[in-house]
Amino acid sequence: MHWQQLSGGARYIIDTVQDLARFYSVASSGEADVVAGLKHYFPSVRHVFGSGGHSSLRLARYDTFLQQAHPLVMLSLTDTRFVINKGRLTPDAESALPLVFQDGTWYVYENPAVLPRAFVVHQAQAVASAQEALAPLHGRNFDARRLVLLETEEPLPPLPGAEAGPPAGDRVAVTRYAPSEVEIQADAGAAGFLVLLDNYYPGWEVYVDGQRETLVRADYFARAVYLNKGQHTVGFVYRPLSFRVGVGLSAAALLVLGVSAWLVRKRQRR
Numbered sequence: 001m002h003w004q005q006l007s008g009g010a011r012y013i014i015d016t017v018q019d020l021a022r023f024y025s026v027a028s029s030g031e032a033d034v035v036a037g038l039k040h041y042f043p044s045v046r047h048v049f050g051s052g053g054h055s056s057l058r059l060a061r062y063d064t065f066l067q068q069a070h071p072l073v074m075l076s077l078t079d080t081r082f083v084i085n086k087g088r089l090t091p092d093a094e095s096a097l098p099l100v101f102q103d104g105t106w107y108v109y110e111n112p113a114v115l116p117r118a119f120v121v122h123q124a125q126a127v128a129s130a131q132e133a134l135a136p137l138h139g140r141n142f143d144a145r146r147l148v149l150l151e152t153e154e155p156l157p158p159l160p161g162a163e164a165g166p167p168a169g170d171r172v173a174v175t176r177y178a179p180s181e182v183e184i185q186a187d188a189g190a191a192g193f194l195v196l197l198d199n200y201y202p203g204w205e206v207y208v209d210g211q212r213e214t215l216v217r218a219d220y221f222a223r224a225v226y227l228n229k230g231q232h233t234v235g236f237v238y239r240p241l242s243f244r245v246g247v248g249l250s251a252a253a254l255l256v257l258g259v260s261a262w263l264v265r266k267r268q269r270r
Contacts, residue, residue, distance in 0.1 A: 007036040008103030020117040022051040023082040051078035069137040121148040122192040151217040180238035203240030
């Protein structure tokens with residue numbers, strides 16, 4: 001069937017991508033290419049992670065990031081391991097992204113600078129606006145492993161700084177990943193910010209060792225939370241206002257029902 005006609009490049013990605021790494025499809029929006037090149041909603045159909053998303057459903061911040069950040073920075077910060085394209089990329093792009101598969105029509109390139117979905121950064125810079133956060137991402141040399149840009153008006157805690165470099169003791173593992181909950185085990189070799197390369201959005205909360213902490217927007221679109229040196233369990237949980245209102249209304253309804261039942265029993269005894 002037409003909806004099953006994947007390209008060889010798409011099958012290569014499905015068979016090769018592991019863990020939480022994403023891929024980016026440069027396929028056109030034509031129906032056949034969307035299917036063959038794993039674009040729009042087809043990554044979720046195939047149980048792989050696409051960093052491009054569906055253009056009509058992307059968050060405005062994320063859409064701006066994809067369009068305006070330097071392409072290599074965009075690929076790294078979206079945890080994109082592979083790029084699939086119908087035809088070859090430009091020589092400039094191919095100089096940075098090695099070709100790993102091609103089936104005559106579809107080409108797959110691997111990003112050697114791919115970042116993990118979550119990692120600890122030990123140098124931070126506070127920025128006052130979205131524009132200030134986006135500006136450094138225009139340049140090819142932005143290193144997200146060494147510096148995180150945080151949109152916050154709060155003073156930043158003391159950190160080791162750039163001269164220290166990433167401590168050898170940093171270990172980060174995503175132990176649970178679901179649409180409304182992410183759990184991470186982090187062992188920070190020094191104080192720093194745990195960065196999760198998923199969209200920052202109202203309703204997300206973060207807990208460190210069971211205590212709610214401040215969630216900060218990082219690198220224009222992502223999430224971050226401060227960690228002291230040592231081992232931590234970090235949980236990101238999606239609890240939008242609508243959820244809390246619903247819980248409150250349900251509790252109120254149960255209270256009303258309970259009071260009503262008590263009054264009925266009291267009248268019956270009389």
